[in-house]
Amino acid sequence: MTDRMHPSVHQHATVPATARPLRPGRTLAVALLLPLLLLTVLPAARAGQPDGPVSVTDDTGREVRLPHPARRMVALYGAFNELLAAMDLTGRIAARTAADEEPAAIRHLPVIGTHMRPSPEMVTAVAPDLVLQMEGRREAGEAVEGLRALGIPVAVFRVGSFDELFGVLRRVGVLTGEPDRAAALEAALRARLDAVAARVADRPRPTVFFEVRHPNLLAAGADSIVTDIIARAGGRNPVTAQGRVARLSEEELLRLNPDVYLLQRGPMNPEPEPPATRPHYATLSAVRNGRVLGVDEARYSRPGPRAVDAVEELARYLHPDVWAPTPATTAPTAPTAP
Known part of the structure; x- marks a missing residue:
């Protein structure tokens, strides 16, 4: 624990002479509360999640750089919601499009428009730190540029094969600060594909x-x-x-x-x-x-x-x-x- 994170260590280094020692009951209470306070102050450390800048290059060749791992995301293409859910990150999805109702846990979330035409005002209202979009028609690109103009980071991906899907998964793992979860999911999905390949090989x-x-x-x-x-x-x-x-x-x-x-x-x-x-x-x-x-x-x-x-x-x-x-x-x- 660094002094930078807890400056009060220096500010209160001495105990006033008039201060009375804590009774045993109070000492126990402080000992029990201290870990809870630390977990509240350091939520990222509690989860083992890095809290510094993260960046990837999306499939348009653009660098997507975040000051910290994404905690509130909007997926303009429904498959990304399913990918986040499979990584057990459903709680970080902040909104959904009108057509997306899977996984069921996102159905109560605010609707921000459609995949091709999200409402900039509705997206801004849910304060995302990252938007995910699938590369597609011109209208989708126009929506992306509109959101970027508002200062919202957007990552655009292309998926036409399982290798490309796994490449997206790894980059989402970086952007969310959860590379281990992404690696575990990729390994599980690859194992299932390998099992099929072994059966149909000949x-x-x-x-x-x-x-x-x-x-x-x-x-x-x-x-x-x-x-x-x-x-x-x-x-x-x-x-x-x-x-x-x-x-x-x-x-x-x-x-x-x-x-x-x-x-x-x-x-x-x-x-x-x-x-x-x-x-x-x-x-x-x-x-x-x-x-x-x-x-x-x-x-x-x-x-x-x-x-x-x-x-x-x-x-x-x-x-x-x-x-x-x-x-x-x-x-x-x-x-x-x-």
């Missing part, structure tokens, strides 16, 4: 098409987290167009003729018509063979911890034989006494 890889939206068909592109999910689950995305999403014609889909068709359900594709009832889709191999699977948009298209759940789910669907439970062995029957 399996044939079916082509897996991912419908982002229909009509005006959009598919998962080569640079999306979905493509990495498919690959790690033991499949292959036949769409090779660059970008997170790719616009496809029905003719191109028929040419690709995927083995498996994943039908996303969520805000981007709220009520998709079953492919078997669409004109021309009935000829697709996936439809003819009943290999159409409806999946949750939040799990597959939102690059966060639940993307690992998506890998496990899809691997079981693509390769059910390697996930079959091991038959229970029958215990030998004890010989009966003669």
Whole structure:
């Protein structure tokens, strides 16, 4: 404990002659209260959290520097809330967007607008020391610059693969002063991915098409987290167009003729018509063979911890034989006494 932190050590170094010694009961009370006072004065030290400046470079190449680890955060992209929750840092989330209700613990928080158009006034009102945003369309960039103009630090990240997701996780660990929590979460998620990889390593890889939206068909592109999910689950995305999403014609889909068709359900594709009832889709191999699977948009298209759940789910669907439970062995029957 330094003198700088407790200047009163020098100011009251001597005890007045008229002061009476503490009675044993008071001595015990002071001894019990002192640790509580120190914990109140030094909350960062109590948690093992560094209290000095922290900085990272975000995925736009900008340095994000904070005078101390972030304690009040606003995520303009919901997956970052899930990432913070998985690090057990839900208590540091100060607000949410209108569309984000996961984890359930953030549903009572103030709403600051939408992912693309947050209200600067509402964001300022919750006094964040860090805002997290996903790199995306022009509108998202404009919102970021508006918040920075108000003096609010904003980190912008790009996630199109698990390696990029883990890179974001490590930097969030730095910005929150919790690198150990970030490392532990990364290790746990990687272990689950490795377990899937070991099971599907020698399996044939079916082509897996991912419908982002229909009509005006959009598919998962080569640079999306979905493509990495498919690959790690033991499949292959036949769409090779660059970008997170790719616009496809029905003719191109028929040419690709995927083995498996994943039908996303969520805000981007709220009520998709079953492919078997669409004109021309009935000829697709996936439809003819009943290999159409409806999946949750939040799990597959939102690059966060639940993307690992998506890998496990899809691997079981693509390769059910390697996930079959091991038959229970029958215990030998004890010989009966003669």
